[in-house]
Amino acid sequence: xxxxxxxxxxxxxxxxxxxxxxxxxxxxxxxxxxxxxxxxxxxxxxxxxxxxxxxxxxxxxxxxxxxxxxxxxxxxxxxxxxxxxxxxxxxxxxxxxxxxxxxxxxxxxxxxxxxx
Amino acid sequence: xxxxxxxxxxxxxxxxxxxxxxxxxxxxxxxxxxxxxxxxxxxxxxxxxxxxxxxxxxxxxxxxxxxxxxxxxxxxxxxxxxxxxxxxxxxxxxxxxxxxxxxxxxxxxxxxxxxxxxxxxxxxxxxxxxxxxxxxxxxxxxxxxxxxxxxxxxxxxxxxxxxxxxxxxxxxxxxxxxxxxxxxxxxxxxxxxxxxxxxxxxxxxxxxxxxxxxxxxxxxxxxxxxxxxxxxxxxxxxxxxxxxxxxxxxxxxxxxxxxxxxxxxxxxxxxxxxxxxxxxxxxxxxxxxxxxxxxxxxxxxxxxxxxxxxxxxxxxxxxxxxxxxxxxxxxxxxxxxxxxxxxxxxxxxxxxxxxxxxxxxxxxxxxxxxxxxxxxxxxxxxxxxxxxxxxxxxxxxxxxxxxxxxxxxxxxxxxxxxxxxxxxxxxxxxxxxxxxxxxxxxxxxxxxxxxxxxxxxxxxxxxxxxxxxxxxxxxxxxxxxxxxxxxxxxxxxxxxxxxxxxxxxxxxxxxxxxxxxxxxxxxxxxxxxxxxxxxxxxxxxxxxxxxxxxxxxxxxxxxxxxxxxxxxxxxxxxxxxxxxxxxxxxxxxxxxxxxxxxxxxxxxxxxxxxxxxxxxxxxxxxxxxxxxxxxxxxxxxxxxxxxxxxxxxxxxxxxxxxxxxxxxxxxxxxxxxxxxxxxxxxxx
Numbered sequence: 001x002x003x004x005x006x007x008x009x010x011x012x013x014x015x016x017x018x019x020x021x022x023x024x025x026x027x028x029x030x031x032x033x034x035x036x037x038x039x040x041x042x043x044x045x046x047x048x049x050x051x052x053x054x055x056x057x058x059x060x061x062x063x064x065x066x067x068x069x070x071x072x073x074x075x076x077x078x079x080x081x082x083x084x085x086x087x088x089x090x091x092x093x094x095x096x097x098x099x100x101x102x103x104x105x106x107x108x109x110x111x112x113x114x115x116x
Numbered sequence: 117x118x119x120x121x122x123x124x125x126x127x128x129x130x131x132x133x134x135x136x137x138x139x140x141x142x143x144x145x146x147x148x149x150x151x152x153x154x155x156x157x158x159x160x161x162x163x164x165x166x167x168x169x170x171x172x173x174x175x176x177x178x179x180x181x182x183x184x185x186x187x188x189x190x191x192x193x194x195x196x197x198x199x200x201x202x203x204x205x206x207x208x209x210x211x212x213x214x215x216x217x218x219x220x221x222x223x224x225x226x227x228x229x230x231x232x233x234x235x236x237x238x239x240x241x242x243x244x245x246x247x248x249x250x251x252x253x254x255x256x257x258x259x260x261x262x263x264x265x266x267x268x269x270x271x272x273x274x275x276x277x278x279x280x281x282x283x284x285x286x287x288x289x290x291x292x293x294x295x296x297x298x299x300x301x302x303x304x305x306x307x308x309x310x311x312x313x314x315x316x317x318x319x320x321x322x323x324x325x326x327x328x329x330x331x332x333x334x335x336x337x338x339x340x341x342x343x344x345x346x347x348x349x350x351x352x353x354x355x356x357x358x359x360x361x362x363x364x365x366x367x368x369x370x371x372x373x374x375x376x377x378x379x380x381x382x383x384x385x386x387x388x389x390x391x392x393x394x395x396x397x398x399x400x401x402x403x404x405x406x407x408x409x410x411x412x413x414x415x416x417x418x419x420x421x422x423x424x425x426x427x428x429x430x431x432x433x434x435x436x437x438x439x440x441x442x443x444x445x446x447x448x449x450x451x452x453x454x455x456x457x458x459x460x461x462x463x464x465x466x467x468x469x470x471x472x473x474x475x476x477x478x479x480x481x482x483x484x485x486x487x488x489x490x491x492x493x494x495x496x497x498x499x500x501x502x503x504x505x506x507x508x509x510x511x512x513x514x515x516x517x518x519x520x521x522x523x524x525x526x527x528x529x530x531x532x533x534x535x536x537x538x539x540x541x542x543x544x545x546x547x548x549x550x551x552x553x554x555x556x557x558x559x560x561x562x563x564x565x566x567x568x569x570x571x572x573x574x575x576x577x578x579x580x581x582x583x584x585x586x587x588x589x590x591x592x593x594x595x596x597x598x599x600x601x602x603x604x605x606x607x608x609x610x611x612x613x614x615x616x617x618x619x620x621x622x623x624x625x626x627x628x629x630x631x632x633x634x635x636x637x638x639x640x641x642x643x644x645x646x647x648x649x650x651x652x653x654x655x656x657x658x659x660x661x662x663x664x665x666x667x668x669x670x671x672x673x674x675x676x677x678x679x680x681x682x683x684x685x686x687x688x689x690x691x692x693x694x695x696x697x698x699x700x701x702x703x704x705x706x707x708x709x710x711x712x713x714x715x716x717x718x719x720x721x722x723x724x725x726x727x728x729x730x731x732x733x734x735x736x737x738x739x740x741x742x743x744x745x746x747x748x749x750x751x752x753x754x755x756x757x758x759x760x761x762x763x764x765x766x767x768x769x770x771x772x773x774x775x776x777x778x779x780x781x782x783x784x785x786x787x788x789x790x791x792x793x794x795x796x797x798x799x800x
Binding site for chain 2: 020022023024025053055056057059060063064066067070083084087088091092094097
């Protein structure tokens, strides 16, 4: 797994992991999410389009990130999970917890307008 | 590469006798090599820099006279080698020479052999020319087939060279192997005497002994001996030293240099020793290879096949010829199997194995049960066993394929196993008598039994179980039974592969000391899976991730066979869910059974016509039930209280929902897991 972070706006971070988020890589991913608020990030968009696999340790990192960002008053949303990741979200029923968008543009608009 | 040294007087004399002036010689070199060369007598030419003696950028040939003492030296170096001639009255000049050789980028000739080496930068460090020459020699000896005799000339060259650099009367080096073979190198008889003497009276290791020459003739000029013990390992021991004129004091720098030279000599001898023993082993191996061919031609090339039974075998000798052997033959409706172990290895063992194979194949035509075959074979080989004063352990099984009864005799061999699949039980079939060769004619007991579908008979040699790991623990019969009991494989070869992997994992790179032989027989059963893959893996998160992906790859390819009629989407969903369940299960074992400590995760994936099964077991701690059954509360659709969400515990939730059946049990101090999922079916 490798991760790219972009800032379409100073207060929004688009996190774009690539590859597998599993037992071997999830702690790195978790740490990365944890550091975001201290870097002036308010909203986090996680672009999952290049993630081929995610297990429960990856989901845990997402939940931890969601709770942290929410506490700071921001939003954490997901974009474009692929079928294997969608399966993991469904099996854990976390697909009902996360806001999931099909495109990055929708996600940016949503966190800006806060109608998520 | 050429190194030549000569006395300055000789060099000059040669130049003179060839009708060449010293200047003409320099001129000839200049023409031949294209290098700048100067030669002069008296005052150095004005164009030479006076502040430094050596110019590192112009591969120069210089003679450098001094008004006080006739000291001079010349050097030439090119891509082919280095030619030196020097006389030094001071160590400083020798050191300067060494610096020259080292710092100069034109030292390519000596470097050529090193350039492919892993550490090129180390070469450039200013050590000493002689040391590096020795290092190159070591390398050469390792790569080139060069017996000691050829090395001898080189050693003498190095000694001569060292003599000149250190302005010594003689330089000597001596080495002894196993307190027997002894090699002494010196440039004069006196040097040989000194070498012999100090090989008996070795200085303390790491210490540079400097003392008056003990063999100095009375009345002759005094001389000093400098000796050190070489830091070589058993079975080698050796010394290196030199004899110098007068009473000699060494500077710290010189001492250091000599110690380093000693180290290089040690490396050289070690390398030579290694080379020689390899050459010896090589000869032996060639001899053995011939015998191996004989043995190979006798071992069954193809095992009998047929409906109603399955046989698989494996033999892996530790050396080229092992002491283990087996045979499987089918005559009529009977299957005859034997597996044995000859004490000792090598050619005699190979010949004895050949005799056993011949005796066995002749016996099966007129003997019907294991006991009479054992007697028959024993009769035929007894004389030879007696002559060679050796013994053989041997297990023989005869299966009647019509009624599935078998007879079994074991002459001092490792126990065999009868896996009774319906009861998931193992019956040990022990030795029923002493090894062949212990007594003239031994009475053996015969065991009998009736096999049922799915039953497996395992014959093996102790090389399988007596594998020691780095902590000194044996794999043992429990290690073997773990694998045999775990699953009913689709093919016996897969089980053999799993055993081999387990043995390799247990050994963890340590050399194997004993042969390994395995022989398995099975009566097929409808309960036997159609495909299986057995695995042994580690418990690090990287191992877990890799194993998950491997299992997913197998699943993907099996889906084509077992769910061909299902839609692509259904197959994908099956694969995604299954891979998730595997990832969660393995991670769970690594985290909660092993607590992130290194451990072993074993298991099998089995494909039945209707479902896929994963069986996994580990040796970690028992799992707490709250770990097993914990799940985050179901979140209602709509308003979700994010704060109440758990960060953890999704793993088992995934397992429970991704597969059709799952189970966990604690047995034999192991955690056993089983996941099952029905293949997706197409619409009919």
